[in-house]
Amino acid sequence: xxxxxxxxxxxxxxxxxxxxxxxxxxxxxxxxxxxxxxxxxxxxxxxxxxxxxxxxxxxxxxxxxxxxxxxxxxxxxxxxxxxxxxxxxxxxxxxxxxxxxxxxxxxxxxxxxxxxxxxxxxxxxxxxxxxxxxxxxxxxxxxxxxxxxxxxxxxxxxxxxxxxxxxxxxxxxxxxxxxxxxxxxxxxxxxxxxxxxxxxxxxxxxxxxxxxxxxxxxxxxxxxxxxxxxxxxxxxxxxxxxxxxxxxxxxxxxxxxxxxxxxxxxxxxxx
Numbered sequence: 001x002x003x004x005x006x007x008x009x010x011x012x013x014x015x016x017x018x019x020x021x022x023x024x025x026x027x028x029x030x031x032x033x034x035x036x037x038x039x040x041x042x043x044x045x046x047x048x049x050x051x052x053x054x055x056x057x058x059x060x061x062x063x064x065x066x067x068x069x070x071x072x073x074x075x076x077x078x079x080x081x082x083x084x085x086x087x088x089x090x091x092x093x094x095x096x097x098x099x100x101x102x103x104x105x106x107x108x109x110x111x112x113x114x115x116x117x118x119x120x121x122x123x124x125x126x127x128x129x130x131x132x133x134x135x136x137x138x139x140x141x142x143x144x145x146x147x148x149x150x151x152x153x154x155x156x157x158x159x160x161x162x163x164x165x166x167x168x169x170x171x172x173x174x175x176x177x178x179x180x181x182x183x184x185x186x187x188x189x190x191x192x193x194x195x196x197x198x199x200x201x202x203x204x205x206x207x208x209x210x211x212x213x214x215x216x217x218x219x220x221x222x223x224x225x226x227x228x229x230x231x232x233x234x235x236x237x238x239x240x241x242x243x244x245x246x247x248x249x250x251x252x253x254x255x256x257x258x259x260x261x262x263x264x265x266x267x268x269x270x271x
């Protein structure tokens with residue numbers, strides 16, 4: 001399992017012309033909230049993780065205790081999606097591949113229980129309308145005053161650098177009016193590097209929460225310029241917290257075929 005498959009919030013509200021996680025039609029209109037399994041898992045995982053990994057948590061007091069909020073974080077490791085719920089002072093919702101919830105037998109039950117325990121919501125991958133459905137899931141959660149977590153880079157950084165942010169997070173914030181809390185994760189890639197099966201116990205991570213950002217001065221969600229400027233503000237805040245080297249480019253998989261290479265070469269807004 002890779003974090004690219006896990007809540008790419010982005011990865012979620014990215015460009016609707018590219019593959020994004022989404023819900024099936026029956027789930028799209030009614031997101032499942034983190035319930036008993038999440039509360040139980042949080043109660044068990046949080047003290048265990050803090051005992052074993054001794055995470056350094058900074059800025060928890062800056063996180064709004066109620067109302068809609070978007071956590072926007074850098075993305076270095078699969079365990080980022082565990083570190084944020086463990087460190088946050090309130091429940092956090094992610095999007096995760098629906099297949100993690102659909103297994104059978106004991107293994108399937110364990111997978112479903114684990115992802116429910118960290119606040120994950122099942123969605124199906126797809127493009128076009130499918131991506132809009134995924135975006136709508138997160139919007140509904142925010143409309144209900146809940147918290148969601150997204151990765152503006154779109155996928156994990158394999159070289160430790162911070163890549164340019166895509167505008168989906170900003171679009172969601174501008175559309176709903178939800179404040180964005182930037183998150184800087186440090187050391188999660190050392191605890192569980194890309195390709196590792198299990199996390200190491202010899203490293204320590206840091207989770208830094210920044211001041212909530214009000215992005216409304218940039219303009220409406222319908223403005224591409226507003227989305228770009230808001231995204232740049234988010235990424236600057238994340239950079240200040242994480243201290244990563246800036247990549248100065250989007251984190252994209254190598255283009256496959258001539259058409260994809262042309263698409264990547266042409267100037268366009270990365271949502």
